[in-house]
Amino acid sequence: MQARDIETLISVGRPDVAADGSFAVFATSRPDLDANRTVGQVWRVELPGGTPRRLTRGTADTAPRLSPDGSQLAFLRADGARKPQVHVVAASGGEPVQATDAPLGVEQFAWSPDGATIAFLARVPEKGRYGSVEGLEPHAEAPRRITGVRWHANGLGYAADRPAHLFVVAAPQPDSEPFYEPAAAVRADDAEPVRKRVLAAEARALTSGPTSHSRIVFTADGRELLTVPDEIETERRDLRSRLVAVALDGSGVREVLGADAGLSVLDVAVAGDGAIGILAHEVGDGLDFVAPGVGVFLLEDTGPRRLTDAETIHLGEGHLTAVDADFLAQDTTRGRVRLLRISREGVIAEVLGGDVEVGGHAAVGGQVVAAVSRPDSFGELVLVGDEPRTLTAFGAAAAASGIVLPRELTVTGRDGYPVHGWVATPEGEGPFPVILQIHGGPFAAYGVHLFDETQVLVDAGYAVVYCNPRGSAGYGRAHGRSIRQQMGTVDFADVIDFLEGAIADDDRLDGGRVGVQGGSYGGYLTAWVIAHDHRFAGAIVERGFLEPVSFQGTSDIGSFFGDEYVGVSPDDIARQSPMAVVGQVTTPTLVMHSELDFRCPLEQATRYYSALKRQGTEAELLVFPGEDHELTRSGQPRHRVERFDAVLDWWRRHLPVT
Template identity: 65%
Template sequence: MRAQDIETLVSVGRPALSSDGSFVVYATSRPDVAADRSVGQLWRVDLPDGSPRRITRGIADRSPRLSPDDATIAFLRADGRGRAQIFVAPAAGGEPVQVTDQPGGVTDLSWSPDGSRLAFTARMVEPGRYGTVEGRDAAAEPPRRITGIRWRANGHGYLDRPAHLFVVEAPAADAEPFYEPAPDLLTPEKQVVPSVPHQLTEGATSWSGVAWTADGRELLSVPDVIEDRTRDLRSRVVAVSVEGAGSREVLGTSANLSIDEVAVAPDGAIFLRGNYVGPSGVDFVAPGTALWLLEAAGPRALTDPETIDLGEVGSHLSFVGDDVLVQDRTRGRVRLLRVSRGREMREVIGGDLEVSGHAAVDGRVVASVALPTSFGELVLHEGGTTRTVTEHGRAAGERGIVVPEEREIAGRDGYPVHGWVAVPDGEGPFPVILQIHGGPYASYGVHLFDETQVLVDAGYAVVYSNPRGSAGYGRAHGRSIRQAMGTLDYFDVIDFFDGVVGSDPRLDAERVGIQGGSYGGYMTAWIIAHDHRFAGAIVERGFLDPVAFPGASDIGSFFGQEYVGTDPERIAAQSPMAVVDRVRTSTLVLHSELDYRCPLEQATRYYAALRHNGVDAEMLVFPGEDHELTRAGRPRHRVQRFEAVVDWWARHLPVA
């Protein structure tokens, strides 16, 4: 796979299954280099044997939701100014009708139980900001007064656009379209949509989630209040009346839970997906994300947070009968589990795949998955068997894919370290790149990974693992590096690398490089200060200076304190900046201008120190990008980044 081949990486979103299981609707997305953006539409498959067919023709249609009668799809599409709005279309396909015209864009949507209304969250924009006044750009806006401990979020910007709850009447998908008035008649009273939404919440508090109660009278949502002094990850769940009758608290902070999702079962039971953060409100290291049933006495855990991990990005709940389907992250896979209210559990879909979305009706389950040879497919599970019903990964396969080989190595203390090696075709020996993931509570998986494939195509073997601190191996594995970063994780990364390279004659132990992003950038910087064997290093979007992190990062109010502690000596013992003077390895520092997770200052301080110390170093900064450049950045920037990476290795670790 070459850099340009990221265009073949088609992801499949969360599917929407009809109430009788006869058809499924889903969205795809892929990078388009010419358009320099991600593009995608909605697709429909008639089950069990139909072929996928595209049913919308928008640029980036996403988040389909089927109405209760299966006749209409509501989904998100960007309007002419790039703001996400709700559209509805016939489930069989057809021209969509625009439902909302929110200045700040819609962030989530949900059908009412009777299908007559749509609830949604939308960001509220202060007049005069964010293009609300023609001709006034961001540089001309008035200053922002900040009084809380949070003010920015990666990928979002300033937190002065709270998301609020709305309800709107659902238009008929086959109704005559609305015709916008001519410019000389356009007044503030005129609308470009057929119905005016009713706003349910207001103020500085932002709301997340739009789960209808079974009777359709209330919305369950999680309010987010910016703290004045100390961070508090504990969540409240509030029921907001859609008829203006006020609100009531369903779950308070005394439960000490951080809630990722609220979902209502067909019988009205309320389920939560979240993790226990303790009375301090910030015990988030290796969060034990579990399934909870909200009962009169409080939430009851239905899964064991020490061994079952429901925290994979994009995870969600769906229902089949009285049971709940959940995604369990384990050993580089994400399997689909069915959990009963009595805590019985069985695997529905497993194997060498990663489930990213799902829906079920009776004995029929559909899921979006990533595979070793495909970035995204839709699978159907029925009658005890699972089969793939799409071929979105065909183009990527035609570009050439190497399936990595799984390994497990005993570390220096006997601890098993799990990971993979990807090797080009041929006998070798090939130069080897040690690749390290972010997080740290994240993991490498079995899905098709462009970072690895591009390097293999360029002639490099790639070794990567999930050391202690990673997700998917039990909570104790993840918590083992709390306030001890650069210890057990460092040993595991190096021991796995040495074990794989030393046992495989295809790999050249004398020609090695190292690279990683985010926590992987931290670990790369840490390793090259202690191990000088590498011909070169790439430190990308790294957590490099724990001292500067709290006042700059969007998670600085709690992340560093929990992972490296607050004692200056202990922080220094875990800080790459504290040992930067030991680095001798040629280093490329990669970063993005709008990275608020690991801010640009982390990179510039580290780069400046390298240059001051006489280290061969370069820095590449991407404008307009944030912490998600490698996953969701502009396609041309992603290609340019790959070209820079391959060029760096060609200069410092040339292929024979």
């Protein structure tokens, strides 16, 4: 696979299933270099084994959800200003009808149980900002007064001046009379020109004020909406959530789950009998998020009851679905993401496992479908059963571009700890120069899915080794928490031991020619590695967490991330800070970063790069305009290719294949 082959990486989003189980819908997306954006449409497939067909023809149609009776389909489509709006179309296909006209677009939506109403979450701009006053440019807006401990978010920007609120709107009928362009002339009895109507009904706001909201789920009777308020703290970050029910008739708000329960809520699902399940994790004093034991809780009169084990199961990758009296959720384990069915008694059954990463799922009774990625495919839709049935063949294009299947490996580390990972090698006898890849997070994981960053390097002639060191997800909570305020210790040992073990295991890998690269936490550990191990011919430090001191006041998660992972005392911070040991770096280093990265802000890169240059270490800095922390996953396709070009150019110069 070469850089431009990212166009073949077709992903499958969260699907939905008709109430009678007869068909499923899903959306695909892929990078398009000519359009320089991610494109995709909504598809329909008859169950159990029909041929998928494209149902819509928009540029970027996403998040399809069927009405309760399965006759209509709502989805998000960007309007002329590229703001996603809810559209509705007959489930059999046809011309979509626009249902919302939110000035900043719609973030989430849900059908009411009777199918008559669509509820949605949309950000409401403060008057005079974000185009709410025509002709007022951003540089001329009034100053922002900030009194809380957080004010911005990666991929969004300033947050407090555009809170997300709940709205409801009558669901439009797809077969209704369309609206027509009015004549330009003004009728004699009109004071103003007639304006074209866009929507059949106006949305009604259910919430207002500075408090933002996330999650939106109807109660079983359709009278209330469950949502998680997000109030910006004034003194200290607090990750504990509240869950409230907002009455559609405007009669008030009631609290379903209080902050005193000590849970951070990630998703909510309502069963047919009205029972409420939540996907959540305990946060202790409100800040402890390191390696959270995300699980399913059932809300009872006496409070939330955990149904899954916090130490061995992590359900943080995905969403929660109520099916009959049970719940479906996705568990991260050893580089895989499996689908589990959890009963209210806490009985767990694996619904879909093996060499897959489940990215989304849906179920009606016994009919379950899942969006998955695999070693040979970036995304497919699978009908789950005794023998899972793949309903799509989107991976064929990527496979035709040329991919390798990595080899799984476990290495025993210096302290006897097993380090699990993979090795991907080009065809041939070698010897191949070796690149050590390090993932972000740190509580994340490399997996078994087709990974373009590995494939492009292998295509260029490099052997790539990558593992899930201590601190990663998918190996139990103790594994994930082992680097809390001990960063750069056992995680450093694990990646080095895995590199050496992989080289010793395969004589085609040239241990005398090695490089290292990583992004985010991987950028942190790359910077830490080259300060303590000088075997590497070169390094790439990308979007790194490099200076914990300034991270606290610049990152969107700075109010708690560094405090929990590296501590608060100057000695603890210095003991784990790449900037504190930058003087030890002699490895030629390419520092890559995005201009609008608010997760690991640009100053992390520029300070690190400046220190390298000042001390005489060979270094280069590459900054991508208009991109944020997600460049490698969802950035502009041309920038993603240019990034690959820069990576390969750096390795050609510092770690040539021949």
